[in-house]
Amino acid sequence: MTPETLAEKVLSATRAAFEALGLDGAVLPSRTAVERPRDPKHGDYASNIALQTAKKAGTNPRALAEQIAGILAAADGVAKVDIAGPGFLNITLDAAAAGEIAGKIVAAGPSYGTNGSMEGVYANLEFVSANPTGPIHAGGTRWAALGDALARIMRASGAKLTTEYYVNDAGAQIDHFASSLLARAKGEPTPENGYVGAYIDEIAADVLKRRPDALDAPEPLEVFRTVGLELMLDDIKGTLADFGTHFDVFFSENDLHQRGELDAAVQRLSELGHVYEADGAVWLRTTDFGDDKDRVLKSSKGAWTYFAADCAYYLDKRERGFEKLVLMLGADHHGYVGRMQAISRAFGDEPGTLEILIGQFVNLLSNGEPVRLSKRAGTIITLNDVVEAVGVDAARYALTRYSADSAIDLDIDLWTKHGNENPVYYVQYAHSRTNGIIRTATERGVALGDGYDASLLSHPLETELLKVLAEFPAVVATAAELREPHRIARYAEELAGAWHRFQSSGCRVAPGHDEDPTPVNVARLWLATASRIVFANALGLLGVSAPERM
Incomplete structure (x- = not known):
């Protein structure tokens, strides 16, 4: 029985209890949930629905809990219901009901964990x-x-999602980039405000390979701008692909300018009454929407600002039909939150249309000391440096394991260890162990098709593992709702712990060499197969591989 199914039974029993006590059922919620108690001795699941609803209904919570418990205890799959404190319901499932989840997971396979939230x-x-x-x-x-x-995670929860990378290919930083490439191609020093690093020399050389006539062109700077940007963007795309990160759309800021979308956006904001002129510049009155000061759209010299491009880009997304815009920004962009939310409100959108997530910094450590310089970039640690240090799987897992709003010290020594202290190894090893055990059981004649008696999974550590497996869809839904991928990583570690405890308990999946398979072996094979599926599904949501052997 899944937690969701049990929650429905709890709500149904509560409705029946309200009716039996003559209480107003209108105060009942449309949905409820059950939770695992901290102490397994208190049952498999707990509900506080009596405490939630008794006061609204004008009755005593413990008396209501007793009525609910009597009805719920008679439901299929429920072994007993105890009442704790002022009205908590502690629910114990019978072994067959608890074990059903393994069969459901095996039937669902890669889709287990998906939900419609x-x-x-x-x-x-x-x-x-x-x-x-x-x-x-x-x-x-x-x-x-x-x-x-x-x-x-959001796609697994039913969202129709487009991932997008905004290419800032307009403005002064691109001028500095092109000037740096041209200077290096000529063998000249890097200009003021230019970019340095081995990659600049590499790209300058690649521009000349693609355009041998670049230095003799009528406008060499424009050649280095155009070709250099193409090469740099190709490098970025390749690096992201190697890291397992793919985007549906790479959106060019320069295209916004070329298509006149900045003019159109400012015109729309003007029609809405939020634009004014002062000191020769054009302004958006963002203070009306919670910003700390109004923002310039066009300078007194007639130049568009980055903020104007932000307005146009926001409007472009909305006009493409997106109802929810989620934007991830680094800690150094914290000041952008107010102005970006003001853009959303100025266009007339409701709060919540735009969500902004702020991520904190990452520090790469080696031997306890910060690693500060990149071999290629010269001044910063790059994605390739992180991958070279710990590998793709460890890097992805380490970076998704923590809440975005907490800084990370990524310790090379820890994340390259082949031991349980390394979280990604701990989870991947648990997955590989399920594969090894399943292979051994299969070789010794145990098969899923030999019938599955869920009631045979009655050992406390089997029950614990089943309960953790049952929670996966709810964990995915919560991670999607709160935009918190780290919940998946922490869940995977909890599952690995439950699996390792089950394995060390003496609950053998495979029979001995000279033993015939028993129904208990078959039931445990279902449990092992379900565990393997959930490990793979959880790691897949993080973009981390699930190796069969380690």
């Missing part, structure tokens, strides 16, 4: 969006892992 939500998720003037740095690496994992 975001069904019908048409969303756009933008992340990384690093300037195409250099390799992706460690902060962008965190978003590459977190954003891609969040996309997988």
